Amino acid sequence: MSRRRWVIIFAVKGLEVLKFGHSVLHDTDDLPRVARAIKERIDAGMMPVVVVSAMGDQTNYLLSLARKVSGKSGNPWVRRETDMLLTAGERISMTLLAIALNEMGVRAQSFTGSQVGIVTDENFGRARIKEVKLFRITDALREGTVPVVAGFQGVSLSREVTTLGRGGSDLTAVAIATSLGPDVAVRFYKDVGWVYALNPKRFPDGKRLTRLSYEEALELTAFGSEVVHTRALALAARKGTKLEVRGLKEGGTEVSGGLEAPGVKAIVLAPVASIIIRNIPDDKDFEAGLLASLADEGIGVLMLTKTDKEISITVPAGEAERAVSLVGDDVGLELIPGRVILSVIGYGIGSDPGVRRAAAEAVRNVKVYAMTSSELRLSFLLNAAEAPRVEADLAARFGLKEV
Numbered sequence: 001m002s003r004r005r006w007v008i009i010f011a012v013k014g015l016e017v018l019k020f021g022h023s024v025l026h027d028t029d030d031l032p033r034v035a036r037a038i039k040e041r042i043d044a045g046m047m048p049v050v051v052v053s054a055m056g057d058q059t060n061y062l063l064s065l066a067r068k069v070s071g072k073s074g075n076p077w078v079r080r081e082t083d084m085l086l087t088a089g090e091r092i093s094m095t096l097l098a099i100a101l102n103e104m105g106v107r108a109q110s111f112t113g114s115q116v117g118i119v120t121d122e123n124f125g126r127a128r129i130k131e132v133k134l135f136r137i138t139d140a141l142r143e144g145t146v147p148v149v150a151g152f153q154g155v156s157l158s159r160e161v162t163t164l165g166r167g168g169s170d171l172t173a174v175a176i177a178t179s180l181g182p183d184v185a186v187r188f189y190k191d192v193g194w195v196y197a198l199n200p201k202r203f204p205d206g207k208r209l210t211r212l213s214y215e216e217a218l219e220l221t222a223f224g225s226e227v228v229h230t231r232a233l234a235l236a237a238r239k240g241t242k243l244e245v246r247g248l249k250e251g252g253t254e255v256s257g258g259l260e261a262p263g264v265k266a267i268v269l270a271p272v273a274s275i276i277i278r279n280i281p282d283d284k285d286f287e288a289g290l291l292a293s294l295a296d297e298g299i300g301v302l303m304l305t306k307t308d309k310e311i312s313i314t315v316p317a318g319e320a321e322r323a324v325s326l327v328g329d330d331v332g333l334e335l336i337p338g339r340v341i342l343s344v345i346g347y348g349i350g351s352d353p354g355v356r357r358a359a360a361e362a363v364r365n366v367k368v369y370a371m372t373s374s375e376l377r378l379s380f381l382l383n384a385a386e387a388p389r390v391e392a393d394l395a396a397r398f399g400l401k402e403v
Contacts, residue, residue: 269391347376
């Protein structure tokens, strides 16, 4: 970055990035509320850079249109055109929000990912950010204009429009913040005010979490929570970028460096499916090759167990069909849906005998297909029908409800 651009950035006080996702931006009726939230930050002396997702379910709708025309997602030309199509969702959001802000008297300009210099590779549908040049953002800030940036998208060095994959708008927000400077924080606006110790839809009285370490937030997100997408969290942790998850009117869970005091922080459930491979090929590279193929397709393996006779791979339920297509038909494959990974999250619990004993008591009378642990997590693979009872038992044992 040129010295001139750094001078412009440092001259702007109160810089922050505000990210608005589809949970608070369902449709045009939500635009005035979002615009007011931005104006409140400006009135408080802050200078925001705004990043938006597509409204509501628009990304899935656009993807369904592409699939009606062609199901050949592996065709590179189809993937290119699908990326071009999907970026329309964020473009609609950014322009409408910029219009709403200007009507409110807040000077704002909308920008695409390519206009602000989100430079990526050409892996259509799952592009990786290589550089953030901050084109147009610094110019807008210098003029006192609020930049409203389309998340989820970028541009390659050969000027191909790309999308960043699942959670791409979260990643856009953090990437812009890290490029603006080490002290620029990101606020993620959600439909709930805090991150909770339990799913608020099932436990309205679950405890509010006012702070999470990066490590705890990563575990929560990887195993079922919707805090911030894992790639965005990983980048924030690497750069030390402070995050806040909050509602439009209240709340605030801080995500930052430094581990909390030992103890159980939260319980999360992740709907999953298990893929059982009963005819393991003699090829010694089969397992490594399969895991690499799944990773290339952006499919996370949450659990893996192996015996002399079979391999069991557990993936998110929504990715099961794609994962099966990568395994092949000649390995004695069985897909088992209707399972859940229940995870207990908190610093130090993986080696805490009291926590492990209480968890073992809670799953005593249910079928446990697999268990994994780390210093921050205990996870159990269960039948989906039995998981809620175990979750409620553990919530009571660990005191995760408000008194």
